[in-house]
Amino acid sequence: MTTTPQAARRASPRKRRPSAPDPSAGLLPQTEPVRLLNPDGTLLPARADYPEPPVEALREMYRRMVVGRRFDAQATALTKQGRLAVYPSSRGQEACQVGGVLALRDDDWVFPTYRESMALTARGIDPVEVLTLLRGDWHCGYDPAQRRTAPQCTPLATQCVHAAGLAYGESYQGRDTVALVYIGDGATSEGDFHEGVNFAAVFKAPVVYFVQNNRYAISVPLSRQTAAPSLAYKGVGYGVPSEQVDGNDPVAVLAVLNRAVAHARAGKGPYLVEAHTYRMEPHTNADDASRYRDAEEVEAWRDRDPLTRLETYLRGRNMLDDAAVAEIAEQAETYAAQLRERMNSQPTVDPLSLFDHVYAQPTPQLVEQREQVRAELAASEEDA
Amino acid sequence: MPTMTMAKALNAALADAMLDDERVVVFGEDVGQLGGVFRITDGLQARFGDKRCFDTPLAEAGIVGFAVGLAMSGLRPVVEMQFDAFAYPAFEQIVSHVAKLRNRTRGALSVPMVIRVPYAGGIGGVEHHCDSSEAYYAHTPGLKVVTPATVDDAYSLLREAIEDLDPVVFMEPKKLYFAGAETSLPARTEPFGRAVVRRPGRDATLVAYGPAVPVALEAAEAAREEGWDLEVVDVRTIVPFDDATIAASVRRTGRCVVVQEAQGFAGVGAEIAARVQERCFHALHAPVLRVSGLDIPYPAPMLEHTHLPSVDRVLDAVARLQWEDQPDPRWLTEGSAA
Ligand SMILES: Cc1ncc(C[n+]2csc(CCOP(=O)(O)OP(=O)(O)O)c2C)c(N)n1
Ligand SMILES: [Mg+2]
Numbered sequence: 001m002t003t004t005p006q007a008a009r010r011a012s013p014r015k016r017r018p019s020a021p022d023p024s025a026g027l028l029p030q031t032e033p034v035r036l037l038n039p040d041g042t043l044l045p046a047r048a049d050y051p052e053p054p055v056e057a058l059r060e061m062y063r064r065m066v067v068g069r070r071f072d073a074q075a076t077a078l079t080k081q082g083r084l085a086v087y088p089s090s091r092g093q094e095a096c097q098v099g100g101v102l103a104l105r106d107d108d109w110v111f112p113t114y115r116e117s118m119a120l121t122a123r124g125i126d127p128v129e130v131l132t133l134l135r136g137d138w139h140c141g142y143d144p145a146q147r148r149t150a151p152q153c154t155p156l157a158t159q160c161v162h163a164a165g166l167a168y169g170e171s172y173q174g175r176d177t178v179a180l181v182y183i184g185d186g187a188t189s190e191g192d193f194h195e196g197v198n199f200a201a202v203f204k205a206p207v208v209y210f211v212q213n214n215r216y217a218i219s220v221p222l223s224r225q226t227a228a229p230s231l232a233y234k235g236v237g238y239g240v241p242s243e244q245v246d247g248n249d250p251v252a253v254l255a256v257l258n259r260a261v262a263h264a265r266a267g268k269g270p271y272l273v274e275a276h277t278y279r280m281e282p283h284t285n286a287d288d289a290s291r292y293r294d295a296e297e298v299e300a301w302r303d304r305d306p307l308t309r310l311e312t313y314l315r316g317r318n319m320l321d322d323a324a325v326a327e328i329a330e331q332a333e334t335y336a337a338q339l340r341e342r343m344n345s346q347p348t349v350d351p352l353s354l355f356d357h358v359y360a361q362p363t364p365q366l367v368e369q370r371e372q373v374r375a376e377l378a379a380s381e382e383d384a
Numbered sequence: 385m386p387t388m389t390m391a392k393a394l395n396a397a398l399a400d401a402m403l404d405d406e407r408v409v410v411f412g413e414d415v416g417q418l419g420g421v422f423r424i425t426d427g428l429q430a431r432f433g434d435k436r437c438f439d440t441p442l443a444e445a446g447i448v449g450f451a452v453g454l455a456m457s458g459l460r461p462v463v464e465m466q467f468d469a470f471a472y473p474a475f476e477q478i479v480s481h482v483a484k485l486r487n488r489t490r491g492a493l494s495v496p497m498v499i500r501v502p503y504a505g506g507i508g509g510v511e512h513h514c515d516s517s518e519a520y521y522a523h524t525p526g527l528k529v530v531t532p533a534t535v536d537d538a539y540s541l542l543r544e545a546i547e548d549l550d551p552v553v554f555m556e557p558k559k560l561y562f563a564g565a566e567t568s569l570p571a572r573t574e575p576f577g578r579a580v581v582r583r584p585g586r587d588a589t590l591v592a593y594g595p596a597v598p599v600a601l602e603a604a605e606a607a608r609e610e611g612w613d614l615e616v617v618d619v620r621t622i623v624p625f626d627d628a629t630i631a632a633s634v635r636r637t638g639r640c641v642v643v644q645e646a647q648g649f650a651g652v653g654a655e656i657a658a659r660v661q662e663r664c665f666h667a668l669h670a671p672v673l674r675v676s677g678l679d680i681p682y683p684a685p686m687l688e689h690t691h692l693p694s695v696d697r698v699l700d701a702v703a704r705l706q707w708e709d710q711p712d713p714r715w716l717t718e719g720s721a722a
Contacts, residue, residue, distance in 0.1 A: 138488075138490065139484075139487070139488040139489075140489050140490075140492075143489070143492045144489050144492055144493050145456075145489075145492050145493055146492070150456075150493075151485075151488050151489055151493075155476060155480045155481075158445075158449060158476060158477060158480065158481060160449075161445065161446050161448075161449025161450050161452070161453065161477070162449055162450075162452045162453040162456065162481070163453060164446075164450055164453060165449065165450035165451060165452055165453020165454040165455075165456070165457070166453035166454070166456045166457050168450070168453070168454065168457075169453060169454040169455075169456070169457025169458065169459050170457050172435065172454075172457075172459070173457065173458065173459075179453075191443075191445060191473070192445055192446075192449060192476075192477075195441070195443040195445055195446030195449065196446065196449065198441050198443065198446065199440070199441060199443070199446045199449075199450050202440075202441055203450075353490075356490065356491070357487045357489075357490050357491040358486070358487050358525050358526055359486070359526065359528070359549075359550050359624075360486070360494065360548075360549035360550050361549075363577070363623065363624035363625070364577070364624065364625075364626075364627065364628075365624070365625065365627070
């Protein structure tokens with residue numbers, strides 16, 4: 001008996017195939033940002049996927065956030081006194097700034113942007129060295145090799161590929177170093193973000209890409225950057241597990257970053273974390289934020305202040321009382337006062353140092369130009 | 385002595401460098417199994433394994449940025465850009481990071497690496513495959529820019545580039561890849577920063593680099609029939625630049641023509657001409673002339689011969705070097721009302 005293929009198909013009822021496993025499972029972020037604290041700082045029900053970090057770590061996080069916020073305010077004040085050329089504040093983003101460095105070991109690498117001055121001070125780098133870039137005496141004040149912290153990166157997203165290379169190079173040489181990249185929401189539109197995440201994924205490089213989505217790239221809102229459901233959805237296309245977190249919930253930020261770092265350190269490749277946060281200040285002191293966002297919007301975010309949230313949580317855990325709060329505030333004041341004092345003087349700069357470190361050995365042309373500048377300086381000194 | 389092509393000499397330089405220094409890693413597009421579209425990395429993956437020589441995703445900024453990170457971790461990356469024009473996506477990484485990291489960090493971080501760029505034309509390539517991009521790199525402080533014109537130099541300069549403490553953009557003239565010469569490797573020629581007199585002569589100096597060197601040599605040979613004895617200087621390393629050798633030659637001959645394949649405006653040849661007249665003014669009997677590609681986008685294959693500096697164009701320039709103390713008539717009227 002002959003049957004047409006159609007008839008045969010009709011005759012045998014299609015067997016239900018066991019559904020194929022979803023290849024994106026384990027890569028996609030949760031549909032809502034991970035949150036462990038209510039906006040008022042009270043604990044949400046515990047969850048199995050993100051255990052609450054050790055409370056001692058959270059207390060230390062609080063301390064660094066308080067000092068960090070004070071540092072940030074001091075830096076903004078220094079722009080008004082003409083001591084800094086410019087300062088991009090990260091007020092409001094303290095949970096991310098501090099969480100990113102707290103999740104790492106000292107021998108891990110950080111790849112910061114211009115926004116991360118607070119993170120770098122939280123890493124223990126001398127604040128004057130951090131501000132060298134913005135003070136204007138050199139491009140990078142700290143020793144990146146010694147501090148395992150790349151120079152603050154201004155060409156947006158370019159650091160994403162460096163981190164992939166560095167992390168791969170470290171594991172290539174048998175070290176279990178993790179690299180954490182700070183990047184903004186706007187910069188995720190740059191090609192180098194995509195190339196970096198893709199390289200890290202292909203080479204299984206232990207990198208955590210940490211996006212601080214503060215909703216604006218200078219004036220441009222997130223809706224102009226992407227049509228993705230959220231920035232954490234950008235990982236799945238590269239095979240990179242991703243998560244989104246309430247970036248103003250310090251407990252959740254640290255919990256999510258701890259997991260991301262552990263994933264990378266275990267040799268499972270990169271991880272993408274998007275933190276939903278908000279910068280309370282303009283893009284820099286030179287920016288006028290009223291041209292692109294209204295006061296009500298900023299006010300609404302005041303209610304989600306990461307510092308008060310963490311303080312409430314720690315008090316509830318009996319890890320903080322009035323005396324401790326006052327003592328930490330005092331530490332922050334001392335930190336700021338010392339910074340103010342040290343930034344009060346004009347740094348000495350040596351024009352002849354311009355010729356150092358262009359190459360390992362200066363070219364004959366640089367030797368010539370150095371000599372010319374040296375003569376100019378000598379002549380102007382004689383005139384004076 | 386055995387004969388070898390420049391392509392093979394470059395391949396040998398990579399292999400010897402990988403053998404001598406286990407920090408050296410070679411990567412790029414199609415450099416692994418295939419051995420590169422020009423076969424410069426042929427056999428390296430088979431010999432050294434796919435951790436030392438590997439293919440990357442197709443992304444040039446990614447390749448160079450990845451090399452920055454690898455260099456920061458202590459490795460010595462040698463990356464291949466598949467063609468001149470396809471290095472442009474990496475330009476930001478090269479200019480803002482590769483070139484500047486040492487300076488930005490006052491020497492705390494350096495990223496020694498070699499970025500190999502097959503460049504220039506004369507091979508009948510279609511658009512985007514024949515650019516002379518050396519001026520972009522030479523204009524960027526912090527980069528060294530090197531271009532061999534001989535088989536021995538190809539080997540020696542590449543070895544030196546890989547050993548160098550600074551990033552080197554290594555420009556390989558495609559049209560010379562498969563030209564052979566007698567050599568016995570491992571050759572070591574003059575170090576970075578030294579130009580070389582390829583042919584001594586008394587009457588005028590032709591300064592050339594990369595793909596223009598054979599053109600200059602051929603022109604010098606042809607000039608003999610016209611009674612000119614021309615010296616040819618091969619620049620070899622555009623950065624660091626050897627003012628001394630070139631100025632010494634021009635002071636001897638009193639006349640100079642700079643030959644480059646790249647379009648002329650704001651090019652390396654313009655820089656050389658300016659430097660020569662600054663240093664040799666009183667020795668010059670004629671203005672320094674340039675023979676270059678035309679100031680046009682690289683032409684389609686059937687028209688490239690009109691664009692490329694030819695022996696005839698070089699000889700025409702030599703003829704205009706005011707041998708009878710006559711100024712070039714074109715410049716007597718330029719700028720005056722017609
Ligand atoms: C390649 C590049 N393009 C433009 C700029 C100028 N710029 C500096 S910061 C910025 C906005 C970045 O926004 P985002 O990534 O969201 O980070 P945020 O400043 O909000 O922390 C722009 C456009 C730059 N630094 N680099
Ligand atoms: Mg932003």
